[in-house]
Amino acid sequence: MSEHGRVLVVDDDETVRDVVRRYLELAGHEVTVAGDGELALSLVARAEPDLIVLDLMLPGIDGLEVCRRIRQYSTVPVVMLTALGEEENRIAGLQLGADDYVTKPFSPRELALRVSSVLRRARAVPAAAPARLVEDGDLSVDPSARKATLGGEDLSLTTREFDLLLFLMTNAGTAFSRTDLLEKVWGWDFGDQSTVTVHVRRLREKIEAVPAKPARIATVWGVGYRYDRT
Template sequence: MRILVVEDEKRVAEYLHKGLTENGYAVDLAHNGPDGLHLALEGSYDLVLLDVMLPGIDGFAVLRALRAVRATPVLMLTARDAVDDRVHGLQQGADDYLVKPFAFSELLARVQALLRRGTQQHAELDANRLRLADLELDLVRRRATRAGQRLNLTAKEFLLLTMLLRHRGEVLSRTVIAEQVWDMNFDSDTNVVDVAVRRLRSKLDDPFETKLLHTVRGMGYVLEDRIP
């Protein structure tokens, strides 16, 4: 597995290079936006670790340019922990988002999950679309369809479905969903997440034989195509 690390802080870049190499990955480094974009477009990588604040062009611009031609999984790294920044990164096409400072063990777990997802899930990602089974999201037109039928989703439902689809195969807790979609700390006495999931499920799953949105009791929700 080859990983590209685009990080302008030399100490952080070397730390990531050392840790990932020790775990069996081949790692290339870039320390600015233009070099990172060039390597991402010209090389063959299984994953890109991309810092947001980069000299030359920032990480969001690198991500947009990469997504125009490549579906390489991208894990964004940033010192900015505002929910809007995280949501913006996911909407631009990032597959995951990690806020600095972070434990290497957490980064490694996220790297492994992203690489696993690429080989195990029946989902496809191109420049502007996310797919799972017969579900397709057009991120540019903000349109969702299933088996060719348009799903009439609200803005929040579309954002919720986008988040679930980007994390397909992963169980997302109510706390994580509430933070990412509603920018709120989850209150166990509030059922906003359950209500939203129930409404989304009524449009996404109820009219169709195959169910994609599943409840994992005591843990949260997961979007996946469970093959019988």
């Protein structure tokens, strides 16, 4: 499964754009750049890329607003660039539907590897996933088509949300810690566990009748989360 694609890099720092472009092109990606949010939105509307690298601190329309607008019509993977210590903005970005993040200052090589990893996951059926439909009442997940429906209606899920839902449903009844989920769904050996918390919250908003009182994705206090069949 290919891990190369068309990547839009959005950052107001020309040096950062040039360095990121060079590393991504060396990794085999086709790269377009934008220095502000307005141009980024125009480029996405004109020809949606396979992935967006998005700095949150942009002049004019900031990265959070760019992400919010894109998520109104697209599930294209978004990797955020955030400054060290900007936890509040990072959480806000994840809540708006970003798939991943890298903190500045960052290694361009690490960012290129993260981009390839997200693209690979967005296109591939997880190795542990069944080939057939995974169903629970009116909720259905098709691993091969990477499509999920609820009550016959398509669910708009980001790459990470889809992978998380599929993993939990495939392992229904088993409790997993946030560390377990970071490793098994994100493929991270370490990372910010709040990433998992935010994605679970977003999933509940999309699949639970009453998100504040979830019937499917249960919180297991002191452990993490468990999927309960309805």
